[in-house]
Amino acid sequence: MPALQAETVSVRFGGVVAVDRVSLSVERGAITGLIGPNGAGKTTIFNVFGGLQPPTEGRVLLDGKDITRVKAHTRARKGMARTFQRLEVFGTLSVRDNIRVAAEIRKAWARDRSRPAAVAEELLDRIGLRDVAESRVDAVPTGTARLVELARALATRPSLLLLDEPGSGLDQQETTVLGDLLLDLAAEGMAVLLVEHDVELVMRVCDRVNVLDFGRLIAEGTPAEVQADPAVQAAYLGAEEGDADEDLEEAGVR
Ligand SMILES: Nc1ncnc2c1ncn2[C@@H]1O[C@H](COP(=O)(O)OP(=O)(O)O)[C@@H](O)[C@H]1O
Ligand SMILES: [Mg+2]
Structure with missing residues (x-):
């Protein structure tokens, strides 16, 4: 199916x-x-x-x-997780915090034992965003911001x-x-x-x-x-x- x-x-x-x-x-x-x-x-x-x-x-x-x-x-x-044709990220937050917030939102409804900080670190490495982890998202190139949006989607652990x-x-x-x-x-x-x-x-x-x-x-x-x-x-x-x-x-x- x-x-x-x-x-x-x-x-x-x-x-x-x-x-x-x-x-x-x-x-x-x-x-x-x-x-x-x-x-x-x-x-x-x-x-x-x-x-x-x-x-x-x-x-x-x-x-x-x-x-x-x-x-x-x-x-x-x-x-179900999604990204948008028009970027949806928190421009004033760092790359790391953008991902962490998504993981925290998921934890709030999944009520599981996941650790949002650890999820963010794992995704920084997996998506190749480690070097820009501290940068504000409104200061990184569009291509990088797209990857942040993807990392946020993955932080909700979608199937x-x-x-x-x-x-x-x-x-x-x-x-x-x-x-x-x-x-x-x-x-x-x-x-x-x-x-x-x-x-x-x-x-x-x-x-x-x-x-x-x-x-x-x-x-x-x-x-x-x-x-x-x-x-x-x-x-x-x-x-x-x-x-x-x-x-x-x-x-x-x-
Ligand atoms: N909210 C809307 N109101 C009126 N027309 C819309 C709206 N959204 C999309 N359309 C029209 O529907 C068609 C398909 O648009 P869209 O789904 O955005 O295409 P694509 O993503 O393939 O470029 C277009 O003719 C577009 O102008
Ligand atoms: Mg379109």
Whole structure:
């Protein structure tokens, strides 16, 4: 049974159909990719999974149970952690304290014997943030802040990790480290949903890839299958042409 499933989920904003009857599964011990051009509906369905966006129709299942109407904070207690496309960190706190606060919040509801300070130290090493542990998060590069956000998510000890564009703002080396970390987490049994703009990263680490275009799921398969799919190629070429037009407009050429 998949860890997380969307069953014919649609989201409409007024006249805009942001997500159109999408069904997809996120398996345990694997990385599931979700890609698509800008505006395809990735963040919207991501928010449906996280409980921040109620679907207009369809269901969300966690371990086979309907959680469509379960609130975001309750999903967190059921093992779901997420990062945001727009960074969510405490800028005035140090990297270490950001991670520790997340571990403390978890301890408050899990009521277990975990030690937040020890969890923070472990994650500083695991994510490679030891050198910037004392830095305020608003003083570190965006790529580093993204890794802090990921460390905060992991500090809640999730079994299911949802990531919205974790690669944005990361340099080549940070992206490689991120990819390796996600592969390790999946190998340990975690279910990872990776919404990502960086197609190279997705193709390297994902077991299965889902492709959205204009709110519709146009392809699902292994990275190789998806890359070879003419519909996927057309969606990306179309998007690139659109971007080029916008760029030209902005430059005053049109
Ligand atoms: N809160 C909202 N209200 C109205 N339209 C929205 C809202 N959020 C997203 N949309 C629209 O839904 C579509 C999908 O957006 P989004 O899920 O952010 O795409 P992606 O993450 O793939 O770039 C876009 O057309 C976007 O303008
Ligand atoms: Mg998005």
